[in-house]
Each structure stands twice: as structure tokens, then as C-alpha cells.
Amino acid sequence: MTIEQVLAGDVRTAARLMRDLDDRKPSALDALKALFPHTGKAYLVGITGNPGAGKSTVVDALIAHYRAAGEKVGVVCVDPTSPFSGGAILGDRIRMQRHALDPGVFIRSLATRGHLGGLSRSTFDVAHVLDAMGFERVLIETVGVGQDEVDVMKAAHTTVVVTVPGLGDDIQAIKSGLLEVADVLVVNKSDREGADRTERDLLHMLDLRASGERKEVEIVRTIATKGTSAGSGIAELAAAVEAHRAKVWQGPAAADRATARAQAHLGELVRALLADRATKAMSARGGLTEIARSIADHTADPWTVAEQLVGSL
Amino acid sequence: MTIEQVLAGDVRTAARLMRDLDDRKPSALDALKALFPHTGKAYLVGITGNPGAGKSTVVDALIAHYRAAGEKVGVVCVDPTSPFSGGAILGDRIRMQRHALDPGVFIRSLATRGHLGGLSRSTFDVAHVLDAMGFERVLIETVGVGQDEVDVMKAAHTTVVVTVPGLGDDIQAIKSGLLEVADVLVVNKSDREGADRTERDLLHMLDLRASGERKEVEIVRTIATKGTSAGSGIAELAAAVEAHRAKVWQGPAAADRATARAQAHLGELVRALLADRATKAMSARGGLTEIARSIADHTADPWTVAEQLVGSL
Numbered sequence: 001m002t003i004e005q006v007l008a009g010d011v012r013t014a015a016r017l018m019r020d021l022d023d024r025k026p027s028a029l030d031a032l033k034a035l036f037p038h039t040g041k042a043y044l045v046g047i048t049g050n051p052g053a054g055k056s057t058v059v060d061a062l063i064a065h066y067r068a069a070g071e072k073v074g075v076v077c078v079d080p081t082s083p084f085s086g087g088a089i090l091g092d093r094i095r096m097q098r099h100a101l102d103p104g105v106f107i108r109s110l111a112t113r114g115h116l117g118g119l120s121r122s123t124f125d126v127a128h129v130l131d132a133m134g135f136e137r138v139l140i141e142t143v144g145v146g147q148d149e150v151d152v153m154k155a156a157h158t159t160v161v162v163t164v165p166g167l168g169d170d171i172q173a174i175k176s177g178l179l180e181v182a183d184v185l186v187v188n189k190s191d192r193e194g195a196d197r198t199e200r201d202l203l204h205m206l207d208l209r210a211s212g213e214r215k216e217v218e219i220v221r222t223i224a225t226k227g228t229s230a231g232s233g234i235a236e237l238a239a240a241v242e243a244h245r246a247k248v249w250q251g252p253a254a255a256d257r258a259t260a261r262a263q264a265h266l267g268e269l270v271r272a273l274l275a276d277r278a279t280k281a282m283s284a285r286g287g288l289t290e291i292a293r294s295i296a297d298h299t300a301d302p303w304t305v306a307e308q309l310v311g312s313l
Numbered sequence: 314m315t316i317e318q319v320l321a322g323d324v325r326t327a328a329r330l331m332r333d334l335d336d337r338k339p340s341a342l343d344a345l346k347a348l349f350p351h352t353g354k355a356y357l358v359g360i361t362g363n364p365g366a367g368k369s370t371v372v373d374a375l376i377a378h379y380r381a382a383g384e385k386v387g388v389v390c391v392d393p394t395s396p397f398s399g400g401a402i403l404g405d406r407i408r409m410q411r412h413a414l415d416p417g418v419f420i421r422s423l424a425t426r427g428h429l430g431g432l433s434r435s436t437f438d439v440a441h442v443l444d445a446m447g448f449e450r451v452l453i454e455t456v457g458v459g460q461d462e463v464d465v466m467k468a469a470h471t472t473v474v475v476t477v478p479g480l481g482d483d484i485q486a487i488k489s490g491l492l493e494v495a496d497v498l499v500v501n502k503s504d505r506e507g508a509d510r511t512e513r514d515l516l517h518m519l520d521l522r523a524s525g526e527r528k529e530v531e532i533v534r535t536i537a538t539k540g541t542s543a544g545s546g547i548a549e550l551a552a553a554v555e556a557h558r559a560k561v562w563q564g565p566a567a568a569d570r571a572t573a574r575a576q577a578h579l580g581e582l583v584r585a586l587l588a589d590r591a592t593k594a595m596s597a598r599g600g601l602t603e604i605a606r607s608i609a610d611h612t613a614d615p616w617t618v619a620e621q622l623v624g625s626l
Contacts, residue, residue, distance in 0.1 A: 263601060263605035266601060267595065269616065271588050274590070278587050293568075296568070296572045298352070303345060303349075304346060306579055307586065309583050
């Protein structure tokens with residue numbers, strides 16, 4: 001594989017590189033390092049929200065919107081909750097069908113591999129490859145509503161949180177907890193009953209933010225339709241993203257924000273490397289079956305054993 | 314604080330210990346180690362599932378069921394998605410009202426603190442304290458559907474996954490991905506239209522499991538009602554939990570399973586300790602602002618920097 005092929009946008013080479021990054025091949029990491037100076041042009045938009053809110057439909061409509069505007073669109077679809085190997089792949093195949101003939105769209109799915117910090121690290125990795133390939137717009141879609149999603153969104157420049165009317169009561173909505181990371185809020189399926197109330201609830205929750213400062217968050221209503229940019233509100237959503245971009249990434253505070261983003265990435269990488277090291281150390285000791293047996297017998301306590309293990313690394 | 318007070322079930326002392334464990338006070342960890350030989354009597358039941366499936370109602374009904382059977386019930390309510398400090402507390406207060414006068418129920422909420430592996434570690438910690446206090450039954454309820462929940466469920470002896478008819482299409486259901494950890498499946502609100510189809514879908518997905526082996530998972534239909542054990546199907550759910558317990562934790566393979574569980578706990582602890590160490594090392598270097606700035610400028614690549622940092626720890 002040559003770096004030049006990736007920079008020229010060769011899909012086959014890039015796909016192989018992403019696979020090799022998944023498998024943690026040292027040569028792939030070297031390629032990523034070599035590509036790094038060529039990155040920094042892509043604008044990353046994260047899309048997350050409640051399950052059932054129609055995130056993938058919003059993503060599809062946004063792809064069509066950005067394609068109509070002449071942008072090349074990369075998509076990272078992050079599915080941390082899929083222990084079924086088939087989960088992400090199935091979703092992927094359905095999407096692929098729609099965009100299979102468009103060389104201006106590249107979709108990559110990531111499923112959990114069960115290692116801590118892995119998803120956020122992989123998202124950054126894939127986004128950098130897409131960036132180097134010349135995709136100006138990278139959409140990061142996540143499924144589910146956990147800490148994973150919040151971590152993955154560290155890679156995005158603008159984070160869009162999609163919700164929908166009629167998803168349980170207020171407490172349920174607070175629990176979804178993604179508000180904290182939202183730069184733009186979407187009330188999708190806004191032709192449904194309850195859209196007004198949902199918007200009011202969101203405004204109320206923005207006021208209640210624990211942080212104290214009232215972050216300005218635009219609320220956009222959409223009725224997204226698969227594969228078409230004509231979905232109601234999609235142009236407004238794209239405009240809200242650009243407004244956030246102009247406010248945050250082009251002003252005087254942009255440099256500080258870029259530094260904070262790099263720092264988050266670095267933190268993820270360091271934690272992931274340490275987790276790798278711990279996993280390796282434990283497998284080297286035969287998975288610690290003997291020690292675990294003594295814990296199960298209550299003859300050794302797990303906290304003391306863990307301290308000893310970490311001390312010996 | 315004396316260990317004896319916790320062992321005697323003193324609520325005030327136990328609550329203080331749990332708070333001190335949250336704050337990682339060394340004295341609290343020492344207390345936990347001293348309590349460890351007195352644990353191992355509690356049976357831990359995990360309850361997770363789709364948001365909006367009525368998990369907390371099922372938990373409430375189970376509390377009433379076990380109380381009616383004369384068991385003391387501890388509850389760990391894990392809310393990894395609540396960046397609002399008020400989220401878990403609000404939910405807690407609502408429950409507390411219902412069980413405030415019952416000394417046989419102790420509820421503890423855990424919200425994320427943003428550190429990797431923290432929630433699962435804290436769940437094990439609190440469960441051990443409740444166990445030492447003499448709570449024979451500990452319910453672990455999680456909110457949300459991410460890798461966090463899957464990790465938290467490592468602490469449970471039996472994992473109940475709650476779903477509900479009419480939550481989006483099949484792909485959405487696969488994405489929720491919690492099936493892999495389910496020992497018992499609940500179709501709650503089973504008076505709703507679509508309960509038959511939901512049960513059929515679940516059976517179909519169990520057959521599709523990636524692992525190949527067909528794990529026996531009982532499916533129970535419930536119509537849970539807050540604060541009463543009379544909810545339809547709750548006795549059947551409790552019976553399904555006991556059936557799983559008899560099959561898995563009392564047979565010849567029980568020792569191996571206990572060892573695997575201890576090993577999972579140990580893995581969590583080691584990873585969490587390493588993550589702590591990384592965080593500490595990075596704060597000691599002023600949060601690495603300078604290095605992060607050079608990454609943001611693209612003059613240094615994050616992967617090389619991370620390797621150097623981990624190498625120097």
C-alpha cells in the first residue's frame with residue numbers, strides 16, 4: 001500500500017488500511033502517521049441521539065444534501081452496542097445499496113471490539129483516513145446512548161443530537177443525557193404530535209444544565225426522508241451546523257478549541273494503549289485463572305490483587 | 314467507621330462508606346477489603362434493556378416481590394448517561410419516596426464520573442457493601458444501552474433484559490444488542506399490540522446469535538405496575554431468575570463460572586487503576602497543553618506522542 005494511493009482517494013487501498021488499523025497492524029499505524037500531515041481539511045459532524053429518533057434517516061438526508069452541494073462525504077457509523085458481528089454489517093449493507101454507485105460517498109462501520117477506549121480511538125483513525133482521502137465532510141453516526149457515544153463525539157467539530165416527540169417522560173429524556181454534548185438539537189419526525197412540547201422540554205433542559213453557563217444551542221425541526229435532501233428541515237439543519245462552525249471554529253477561540261480536541265484524542269490514545277498493555281499482561285499470566293479462583297473462594301480480595309498486578313507492570 | 318457497623322447493617326455507616334468509595338478514600342478501600350471475607354451471600358440480578366421499556370417499573374415490582382417473600386433488597390441504580398448531576402438523584406428521590414419507610418430496602422444510585430471502567434468498578438464495590446450488610450438480593454438496574462451496561466452486567470449472577478412491543482424495527486432491536494448478555498428476557502407492557510411479534514423476533518434473534526451455540530433463554534411476559542408485586546408476570550419473572558440460578562450457579566460448572574466472574578472483576582479493576590495512573594500522569598504534565606497544541610498544528614502526530622507518553626510512565 002502506498003500513502004499516495006490513499007491521498008489520491010483510492011477506495012480499495014483506504015478500505016484495506018482501515019481493516020489493518022482494526023487489526024492493529026504496525027504498518028497501518030505507520031501509514032496513519034505518514035498521512036497525518038495531510039489531514040485537517042475535513043469538517044466532522046457527529047450525529048447521535050435516542051434510539052428510534054431516526055438518526056440514520058437524518059444522516060442519509062444529510063449525505064444527499066452535501067452531495068447535492070458538491071461535497072465528498074465520508075461516513076463513520078459507530079455501533080458500540082452490537083455484540084452481534086452481523087449488526088453493523090447488516091445496517092451497512094442497507095445503506096451501501098443506496099450509495100453504492102456514488103464514488104463521492106464512503107461509508108465505514110465500526111462495531112465494538114470489547115476493549116476500553118477502542119471505539120473513540122477507531123473513530124479518530126477512520127476520520128483521519130477519510131480526511132486524507134479528500135472527503136471534506138465526514139459524518140459520524142452513533143447508535144445508542146451511553147458514555148461510548150459521548151466519547152466518540154469528542155472527534156466531531158459539531159455535534160448534532162437527534163430526538164423525536166413522544167419518547168417517554170421528562171426523566172427518560174434527561175437520562176438520555178446527550179444534551180450536554182449537543183451543539184445543534186434536532187426534533188425529527190416533527191409532524192408527529194407532541195413536537196411543540198418536545199421543543200419546550202429541550203429548551204427547559206438547556207436552562208437546567210449543570211454547568212451553569214447557558215450554551216447557545218439551535219433547535220431545528222426536521223422530517224427526514226431516506227436518500228433525499230428534500231426532507232423538510234434538512235437545509236436548515238445544515239445551515240445550523242455551518243452557523244456553529246463559523247461561531248466556534250473560525251473565531252479567535254478556535255485555536256484553543258483545536259488544542260482541547262487534540263488533547264481529548266491524546267487522552268483516548270494513552271488510555272487505550274494502557275488498556276492494551278493490561279490485557280496483554282494478564283493474558284501473559286494465563287488470564288490469571290489461579291488468582292481469580294482464589295478471589296472466587298474469598299481467600300484473596302480483588303482490590304489488593306489488582307494493586308499488586310498494576311504495581312508489577 | 315467500624316466494619317462491625319456495616320456488618321450489622323447500619324445504613325448511615327454504609328452510605329458514608331459508599332460515598333467515601335466514590336471519592337476513592339484509601340480508608341474506604343481498606344474497609345472494603347476487610348468486608349470482603351464476609352461477602353458472597355448475596356444473589357445479584359441485573360436488569361437492563363431498551364430505554365422506555367419500563368425497567369424501573371419492573372425493578373419496583375421485583376422489590377415488592379422479594380420484600381413480600383421476606384428478603385432484604387439492595388438496589389444499585391447505574392446511570393452512565395447522566396452528565397447532569399441531577400439525573401440520577403432525581404430518579405433516586407422518586408424511588409426513595411416509595412421505599413423510604415422500609416428498612417429492608419436500600420437504594421444507591423451511581424452516575425458516571427467520566428473515567429473509563431469506573432461504573433463497573435463502582436457497581437462491584439457497592440454490591441459488595443450491600444452483600445456485607447446482609448442484603449440477600451441485590452438488583453442492579455442500568456439505564457441506556459451501551460458498552461457500559463454490558464460491562465456493568467458482569468457483576469450480576471443473572472441478567473434480565475427488558476424489552477417492550479413497538480420499539481422500532483428489527484434492525485433497531487438488533488442494535489440494542491443487549492441480547493448477548495441476557496439470561497432471561499422480559500416482554501414488558503405485554504398487553505400492548507405487537508407482543509406476539511416481539512416475542513417471535515426475540516426467538517428469531519436468539520437463533521441468530523453470532524456465538525453459534527443456542528443459549529437457553531426464558532422469555533417472560535410482564536405488565537409491571539409500580540410498587541406492587543401483583544404486576545402480571547412478576548412472579549413468573551422471579552421464578553425464571555431462580556431457574557437460571559439453579560441451572561448455572563448451583564451445578565458442577567458453578568465454580569468455573571465464579572472464577573470467570575472474579576476474573577472479569579479483576580480485569581475491570583486493573584484497567585481502572587491504569588486509567589487513573591494515565592490521568593494522573595497527564596495532569597502532572599499540565600494536561601499536556603503544549604503537546605496538544607503541536608498536534609493541533611499538525612507538527613506532531615498524536616499516535617507517536619501517545620506511544621512516547623506511555624513509554625515514559
